[in-house]
Each structure stands twice: as C-alpha cells, then as structure tokens.
Amino acid sequence: MAEGLSYREAGVDRAAAERAKSRIAALVASTEVDGVLSKVGSFGGLFRTPTGMRSPVLVSSADGVGTKLKVAIRAGRHDTVGQDLVNHCVNDILVEGARPLFFLDYVGMGTLDEGVVESLVEGLALACRENGCALLGGETAEMPDFYAPGDYDLAGFIVGVVEEDGRPGAGRVSEGDRLVGVASSGFHTNGYSLLRKLLFERLGLELGDEFPGSDTSVGEVLLRVHRSYLRSVHPLVQEGRVLSLAHITGGGMPGNLNRSLPEDLQARVDRSSWELPGEFRGVMEAGRIDEREMFETFNMGVGLVLVVPEEDADGVVGALHGAGESAWVLGDIRKRQGDDPQVLLA
Amino acid sequence: MAEGLSYREAGVDRAAAERAKSRIAALVASTEVDGVLSKVGSFGGLFRTPTGMRSPVLVSSADGVGTKLKVAIRAGRHDTVGQDLVNHCVNDILVEGARPLFFLDYVGMGTLDEGVVESLVEGLALACRENGCALLGGETAEMPDFYAPGDYDLAGFIVGVVEEDGRPGAGRVSEGDRLVGVASSGFHTNGYSLLRKLLFERLGLELGDEFPGSDTSVGEVLLRVHRSYLRSVHPLVQEGRVLSLAHITGGGMPGNLNRSLPEDLQARVDRSSWELPGEFRGVMEAGRIDEREMFETFNMGVGLVLVVPEEDADGVVGALHGAGESAWVLGDIRKRQGDDPQVLLA
Known part of the structure; x- marks a missing residue:
C-alpha cells in the first residue's frame, strides 16, 4: 500500500465543516426566543418548558421538502426551501392547535458546500424568526457516495406546545x-x-x-x-x-x-x-x-x-x-x- | 403528448406508502410510554410535558447515521442502523443530563421499499423501548432522482428532559x-x-x-x-x-x-x-x-x-x-x- 489515509482524503473535510459552523452560529443566534438556554455547538439544544400553562402538551413533527429540492438545486437558489420546511412543520403542528417552540434541521450532502449550507440556514432562520421559533440545533452530514455532486436532502423537526384542554380535533x-x-x-x-x-x-x-x-x-x-x-x-x-x-x-x-x-x-x-x-x-x-x-x-x-x-x-x-x-x-x-x-x- | 400523467407514473406509489404505514403502526405502538397522547398518522405527535419536576428543561438533538448506512445497504441488513441512530441521540442528550422522552425519524429513499422501511423502524422501535423513549412520529419521503436504487438516508431527532438545576456541564x-x-x-x-x-x-x-x-x-x-x-x-x-x-x-x-x-x-x-x-x-x-x-x-x-x-x-x-x-x-x-x-x- 502506498500512503497513509487521512479523513480528508476519504472525502470529509473537518476544517470546512468548522468554518460553516461559525457562519451559521450568527444566523442561529438571530432566532433566539425566550426559553433557549444553550449555545450553538453543544451536544443538545436546551429549551425551558413553557410556564404559566395549565396542562402543556408538546406537539412534534418531522418533515422533508421532497423533490422541490431538485428545483432549488437546478435554480442554484437554496434559501427558499429552508422557509418551505419550517413553514410546513409549523402548519403541521398548528393543526393540533400548537404554537412552535423550537426547530432542528438535518442536511445530508455529498461534500460540504459551505455556501449552500449557509443559504439553507438563512432560509431556516428567516422562517424561524417569522414564526417566533428558535432554531435550536441541527446536523449537517457529509455523505460521500450518497448524494450526487450538488445534491442534498433536507429534513426538519419541530416541537411546539398546546394546552391539553380545548385543543382542536x-x-x-x-x-x-x-x-x-x-x-x-x-x-x-x-x-x-x-x-x-x-x-x-x-x-x-x-x-x-x-x-x-x-x-x-x-x-x-x-x-x-x-x-x-x-x-x-x-x-x-x-x-x-x-x-x-x-x-x-x-x-x-x-x-x-x-x-x-x-x-x-x-x-x-x-x-x-x-x-x-x-x-x-x-x-x-x-x-x-x-x-x-x-x-x-x-x-x-x-x-x-x-x-x-x-x-x-x-x-x-x-x-x-x-x-x-x-x-x-x-x-x-x-x-x-x-x-x-x-x-x-x- | 401521449397520455395523461399520474403520480405513480412519476415514481411515487401512494398505496405502497399506506401499506408500509400500517405495518409500522404496530411497531410504533410498542414504544408507547407515559405521556404519549397521539395515535400514528396524526399531523403531529403529542406528548404531555413531564410533571413533578421543579424546573424542567427540554433537551433536543438531531443526528444522522452517516455512511455506516452504506455498510447496512451493502449487507442488506437494516435493523441495526435504526438502533445506532436512537442510541447516538440518547447519548447526545445524556451529556446534558437528560433522559429521553420521544424520538422522531426521517427516511429519504428513491422508491419506497416497504421491507427496508419496516426493518429500519424495527431497529428504531427496539432501541426506543430499550431507552424508555416513545417513537412519536416520523416521515418517510420518496425522492425519485435523489437516491440510487437501494440507497437511503436516515436522520433522527430526540427530545428529552432534565432539571435545570444541578445539570452536568x-x-x-x-x-x-x-x-x-x-x-x-x-x-x-x-x-x-x-x-x-x-x-x-x-x-x-x-x-x-x-x-x-x-x-x-x-x-x-x-x-x-x-x-x-x-x-x-x-x-x-x-x-x-x-x-x-x-x-x-x-x-x-x-x-x-x-x-x-x-x-x-x-x-x-x-x-x-x-x-x-x-x-x-x-x-x-x-x-x-x-x-x-x-x-x-x-x-x-x-x-x-x-x-x-x-x-x-x-x-x-x-x-x-x-x-x-x-x-x-x-x-x-x-x-x-x-x-x-x-x-x-x-
């Protein structure tokens, strides 16, 4: 065998990942609402349970953007799909009567593209602000061999809260x-x-x-x-x-x-x-x-x-x-x- | 133009999706814990906030399995990666001192493969039971043109709870x-x-x-x-x-x-x-x-x-x-x- 292997050679660039993280930190901070206790980069996002409710019920939903992503990728425009995802999740829990508390995202891509990730998070953060919801965390996974160059998948998870009594249904x-x-x-x-x-x-x-x-x-x-x-x-x-x-x-x-x-x-x-x-x-x-x-x-x-x-x-x-x-x-x-x-x- | 287009022709099979959903329902039900209020198939999963705590803080994390999935796909064995994902998320919030309440998953695949989805959910449900955590919801997205035949991505999202005072850190x-x-x-x-x-x-x-x-x-x-x-x-x-x-x-x-x-x-x-x-x-x-x-x-x-x-x-x-x-x-x-x-x- 010729040379030793490094992680970068195997398709994963940790330094690029770190740079993207710091740019994203400011966007995430812009979504802070009452209740957020954690900072970007912790193992888990912390959110104080809402007070002053009689019997609070958490309402949670997971969603993707589906193949609308292909249109965003074709157009080279990645900020709108983040908004799509947050708004979709917000509406899903609104059906249970809930208002959103926090949101987390998952991005899978072949090789980390910092510009694309930043655009995605811009859209997520904008929609989170519009919905009064904290962008509490997320994961960007580099998956060489899974995604074609330029492709990515984007999923989101939301948690909201509603009073147990009087919910629509x-x-x-x-x-x-x-x-x-x-x-x-x-x-x-x-x-x-x-x-x-x-x-x-x-x-x-x-x-x-x-x-x-x-x-x-x-x-x-x-x-x-x-x-x-x-x-x-x-x-x-x-x-x-x-x-x-x-x-x-x-x-x-x-x-x-x-x-x-x-x-x-x-x-x-x-x-x-x-x-x-x-x-x-x-x-x-x-x-x-x-x-x-x-x-x-x-x-x-x-x-x-x-x-x-x-x-x-x-x-x-x-x-x-x-x-x-x-x-x-x-x-x-x-x-x-x-x-x-x-x-x-x- | 020759014929009218149907959604199935465009690569999405809703009936198969419905069949998979009903098989999965039983697995999901096996993870029910105190606090779960919703049934499979609702827009959002409902979970009563824990009572009897002084100042409960929610701890949340999103994660993927990474390219370990390629090994599972190569081996045609899909139950272990679901366990990997739940356990990874459980450990991430344990670092903040939290015990898990509920978990949601996201699966993206090219064409819905009911057998694979069922195996994935078997693993998720097994690990959820082992960790005393409800599998509260999830999304399986058919993404034709994103994933190569047989490929899929899997992401998870967990919410746990910890007392605000006395947390490790x-x-x-x-x-x-x-x-x-x-x-x-x-x-x-x-x-x-x-x-x-x-x-x-x-x-x-x-x-x-x-x-x-x-x-x-x-x-x-x-x-x-x-x-x-x-x-x-x-x-x-x-x-x-x-x-x-x-x-x-x-x-x-x-x-x-x-x-x-x-x-x-x-x-x-x-x-x-x-x-x-x-x-x-x-x-x-x-x-x-x-x-x-x-x-x-x-x-x-x-x-x-x-x-x-x-x-x-x-x-x-x-x-x-x-x-x-x-x-x-x-x-x-x-x-x-x-x-x-x-x-x-x-």
Missing part, C-alpha cells in the same frame, strides 16, 4: 359545521415529482420559461414559499373558534381533510366556491391529468382548511381577511352514509 | 477532577467513510472477510450497534456524581472532550490506561494511519467520558462495572497554560 366536529378554506401560495411542497416530470421532461421547459396557465416563470412558481398560517390562524385557535383543521399536503384534500373528521361525518367541498389558480389549471391541461388525480396530488389552491361552527363561519372568514389571508366558506359537514367518501368534491 | 469541572472512560462497542457511527475506503477499496475486503486485527468479520464489526449509556450512566447523573460528560463521536476525544471543559482547564488522557481494541489497532496498521489522525477520527474504544470528583472516581468506576460497563480512570483535569491543547493525549 376530529372529536369537536359535528353535522352542519362549515369548512373554511385558506388560500395556498401555490404548490407548497407537494406534487413536485409530477411537476418536474411534466414541466422539464414532457414539456421541455426551462426555469425561465413561462409556467403553463400563468404569466410567471417556471422557476418562480415552483420555488414560491410554502405559506405559514401561524400568525393568521393561531389566534382563532386560541379563541376556541376553530373546531378542527387540516393542512393540505401530499394526498390533497381527500387525503388530509379526512384526518380532521370523525368516521361518521363527511366533508362536502364545494368546487364552485373558489376558482382554481391558473398554475393548477395549467398543469391539469398541459399534462392532461384527471381532475381527481389533481385533487389527490395537489392542494389546488387551498393550503389549510378550518372546520368552524356554522354561525361563526363568516366571522372567521372576516378575521382571516383582516389578517391578510384569502379565505372563503369552502363547504360543510354532513352525515356520512354507508360507502360515502369521507371527503366529497361536489 | 463545563462550569462544574475543576483542577484535580478525574476522567472516567466508558468502553465503546466498536466504531459506533463515526469514521465510516475512512473505514469503507480502507477496507473495501484499498484492501479489497468483503463483508465476510476477517476484520484486520480481529477474529470477527468485517460486516459484523462494522455493523455492531452504537452503545447507549443511558441505563448505566443516567442514575449517576441523577445522584449528582457526574460533573460533566462527553459523547465521543466525530472528531474523537480531541474534538469532543473539549466541549465539556472550561477554557482554562485541560483534560489529560492517559494513553496507557487502556488497551486499544484490536479493530482500531488493525485499522491503524492496515491503513498506515497516523495515531493522531486515528484519535481525531475514531472513538478509539472510549464511547463516553465522565468527569467526576477525584474522591469518587473509583466509586463511579465500580458503579459502572456493576451496571455492566467496562470503565476505568482514563486521566485527569489540569490547569491549562498558554498554548496547551485542551485535550492532551499523554
């Missing part, structure tokens, strides 16, 4: 309640394998080309940030005005709205209550995709659905408008008979 | 304290890029061949499970007998022991206090790797280091023996002068 829903839809900002983070196949492979479009059904570029539409509904919706949850919620992600309304209802009730979504945003219509037509398939894959312009009492439906819509959301009465809750689907697109 | 260490080393079970999860390069590329070994310096096979040595020190060490932490701890991971003793000391003190590790396990010596010799490089890459047989008062060092070693660990007085704490390294291998 399926058990609080009854016949006659109303569905309130809150508009998405676009595709959020779901359906990107299909979108990429259609736009880049079938249609041969480039990032700078016009998105079908839209006057905006493919890159811009695809990288639009997943919207966080915390600021507009959490106050309504705290006031007890929201009976149940669904975050419309993979599986669309049929695959998510069901999770916020009891077995014996049906959500009847009135298709005529909103106009399909141009980019969804464009994808459906350009891909000759069945409408049912569209609804099971994409959010179709509805990022979050609230179940509210009939008498407060207009009030909730008004409050959401006041908070800057586009929102409307999307449908209602009915008795479910025999083989009825739990989510009916009517 | 650098501030409690002073001159004259003793270091107690606790044996690792092997390479744990660090240095695998180097190990793979040496064993498979340079030496051309197969998984069934004998590991250099050992009478065990390459596959067996490389997949040995990262040891959890919770059961043996947490009681000592709770009794206040441990001043500070370091989990020896990437960077070895020089890169981790420093994190558990104040700037003005030095950890003097007595190299003659333990015999290098055969597999570490075998790697050093077969790879002609500098001993310093070895110590900065591998744990060298020491998985965890405790800092304890001089007068209790033998007592702690005895208690660890009683709990089934191999442990010994590894060195001591001295004043650090000028340019002294913070961790001295003497």
Whole structure:
C-alpha cells in the first residue's frame, strides 16, 4: 500500500465543516426566543418548558421538502426551501392547535458546500424568526457516495406546545359545521415529482420559461414559499373558534381533510366556491391529468382548511381577511352514509 | 403528448406508502410510554410535558447515521442502523443530563421499499423501548432522482428532559477532577467513510472477510450497534456524581472532550490506561494511519467520558462495572497554560 489515509482524503473535510459552523452560529443566534438556554455547538439544544400553562402538551413533527429540492438545486437558489420546511412543520403542528417552540434541521450532502449550507440556514432562520421559533440545533452530514455532486436532502423537526384542554380535533366536529378554506401560495411542497416530470421532461421547459396557465416563470412558481398560517390562524385557535383543521399536503384534500373528521361525518367541498389558480389549471391541461388525480396530488389552491361552527363561519372568514389571508366558506359537514367518501368534491 | 400523467407514473406509489404505514403502526405502538397522547398518522405527535419536576428543561438533538448506512445497504441488513441512530441521540442528550422522552425519524429513499422501511423502524422501535423513549412520529419521503436504487438516508431527532438545576456541564469541572472512560462497542457511527475506503477499496475486503486485527468479520464489526449509556450512566447523573460528560463521536476525544471543559482547564488522557481494541489497532496498521489522525477520527474504544470528583472516581468506576460497563480512570483535569491543547493525549 502506498500512503497513509487521512479523513480528508476519504472525502470529509473537518476544517470546512468548522468554518460553516461559525457562519451559521450568527444566523442561529438571530432566532433566539425566550426559553433557549444553550449555545450553538453543544451536544443538545436546551429549551425551558413553557410556564404559566395549565396542562402543556408538546406537539412534534418531522418533515422533508421532497423533490422541490431538485428545483432549488437546478435554480442554484437554496434559501427558499429552508422557509418551505419550517413553514410546513409549523402548519403541521398548528393543526393540533400548537404554537412552535423550537426547530432542528438535518442536511445530508455529498461534500460540504459551505455556501449552500449557509443559504439553507438563512432560509431556516428567516422562517424561524417569522414564526417566533428558535432554531435550536441541527446536523449537517457529509455523505460521500450518497448524494450526487450538488445534491442534498433536507429534513426538519419541530416541537411546539398546546394546552391539553380545548385543543382542536376530529372529536369537536359535528353535522352542519362549515369548512373554511385558506388560500395556498401555490404548490407548497407537494406534487413536485409530477411537476418536474411534466414541466422539464414532457414539456421541455426551462426555469425561465413561462409556467403553463400563468404569466410567471417556471422557476418562480415552483420555488414560491410554502405559506405559514401561524400568525393568521393561531389566534382563532386560541379563541376556541376553530373546531378542527387540516393542512393540505401530499394526498390533497381527500387525503388530509379526512384526518380532521370523525368516521361518521363527511366533508362536502364545494368546487364552485373558489376558482382554481391558473398554475393548477395549467398543469391539469398541459399534462392532461384527471381532475381527481389533481385533487389527490395537489392542494389546488387551498393550503389549510378550518372546520368552524356554522354561525361563526363568516366571522372567521372576516378575521382571516383582516389578517391578510384569502379565505372563503369552502363547504360543510354532513352525515356520512354507508360507502360515502369521507371527503366529497361536489 | 401521449397520455395523461399520474403520480405513480412519476415514481411515487401512494398505496405502497399506506401499506408500509400500517405495518409500522404496530411497531410504533410498542414504544408507547407515559405521556404519549397521539395515535400514528396524526399531523403531529403529542406528548404531555413531564410533571413533578421543579424546573424542567427540554433537551433536543438531531443526528444522522452517516455512511455506516452504506455498510447496512451493502449487507442488506437494516435493523441495526435504526438502533445506532436512537442510541447516538440518547447519548447526545445524556451529556446534558437528560433522559429521553420521544424520538422522531426521517427516511429519504428513491422508491419506497416497504421491507427496508419496516426493518429500519424495527431497529428504531427496539432501541426506543430499550431507552424508555416513545417513537412519536416520523416521515418517510420518496425522492425519485435523489437516491440510487437501494440507497437511503436516515436522520433522527430526540427530545428529552432534565432539571435545570444541578445539570452536568463545563462550569462544574475543576483542577484535580478525574476522567472516567466508558468502553465503546466498536466504531459506533463515526469514521465510516475512512473505514469503507480502507477496507473495501484499498484492501479489497468483503463483508465476510476477517476484520484486520480481529477474529470477527468485517460486516459484523462494522455493523455492531452504537452503545447507549443511558441505563448505566443516567442514575449517576441523577445522584449528582457526574460533573460533566462527553459523547465521543466525530472528531474523537480531541474534538469532543473539549466541549465539556472550561477554557482554562485541560483534560489529560492517559494513553496507557487502556488497551486499544484490536479493530482500531488493525485499522491503524492496515491503513498506515497516523495515531493522531486515528484519535481525531475514531472513538478509539472510549464511547463516553465522565468527569467526576477525584474522591469518587473509583466509586463511579465500580458503579459502572456493576451496571455492566467496562470503565476505568482514563486521566485527569489540569490547569491549562498558554498554548496547551485542551485535550492532551499523554
């Protein structure tokens, strides 16, 4: 054998890792909120449990960004996917009524690219600040032989808190309640394998080309940030005005709205209550995709659905408008008979 | 254009995902502990904050398994890496004095392989049970075009709890304290890029061949499970007998022991206090790797280091023996002068 092996030779550069860490430290510090006890670089992130609550319950969720990452990588723009991830996680725990406390990330890449990591963390930190959530820790793993050059995967973990009593949930829903839809900002983070196949492979479009059904570029539409509904919706949850919620992600309304209802009730979504945003219509037509398939894959312009009492439906819509959301009465809750689907697109 | 596109055609199979989810549900249920409020499949995992504590602090950590995964994939054995990940996370928060509450995982793979996911979760669930920790949630992402067939990445996220007062930490260490080393079970999860390069590329070994310096096979040595020190060490932490701890991971003793000391003190590790396990010596010799490089890459047989008062060092070693660990007085704490390294291998 020729020479001795060093770790760097085997594809891992510890000095570069240290440099990236120190740049990231400042970004992380910018997200500090009440409760954070630890500094960057400790073995574990420390967060004091919230005080002044009757019976606090921690709510936690893990998520990835999915193949939207490929669009970010193709565009060489890495700050938006960090925001996507945080906002996705924030919405997931908002469904349980929780407000976020802290967030941790995992980045896997072949060879550490400090610029990319810094951009990713910029996006994570920005969204953490916007959601009042501490970026408490994370792990960046160099995985030579796993990721193609330039590729990476990004996952996130969030912990929030909610009072045990009075949480929204399926058990609080009854016949006659109303569905309130809150508009998405676009595709959020779901359906990107299909979108990429259609736009880049079938249609041969480039990032700078016009998105079908839209006057905006493919890159811009695809990288639009997943919207966080915390600021507009959490106050309504705290006031007890929201009976149940669904975050419309993979599986669309049929695959998510069901999770916020009891077995014996049906959500009847009135298709005529909103106009399909141009980019969804464009994808459906350009891909000759069945409408049912569209609804099971994409959010179709509805990022979050609230179940509210009939008498407060207009009030909730008004409050959401006041908070800057586009929102409307999307449908209602009915008795479910025999083989009825739990989510009916009517 | 020929035909309409479906999501499955684009590489994502939702039905397979649903089948895997239901098999996993039973494994997840097996890890339930006091505090768990949610069922599998909810948007967020719910965990009641621990009661009966004076000032509970949450301790959280994110981690990956690194390129040890490549060995698991090569061997077609996926249950041990789940254990590695949980145990690694458990040890990381144990350093802050915490016991684990719950764990979440993230798996990214090209096409969902239900068998592999089930094996991974078996390992995660087993280790969660062993550590008294709930497997509270997780995300399995199908990422066509990211991962080569058969490849996957696995990340984990843990939340534990510790009393704010009396936590171990650098501030409690002073001159004259003793270091107690606790044996690792092997390479744990660090240095695998180097190990793979040496064993498979340079030496051309197969998984069934004998590991250099050992009478065990390459596959067996490389997949040995990262040891959890919770059961043996947490009681000592709770009794206040441990001043500070370091989990020896990437960077070895020089890169981790420093994190558990104040700037003005030095950890003097007595190299003659333990015999290098055969597999570490075998790697050093077969790879002609500098001993310093070895110590900065591998744990060298020491998985965890405790800092304890001089007068209790033998007592702690005895208690660890009683709990089934191999442990010994590894060195001591001295004043650090000028340019002294913070961790001295003497």
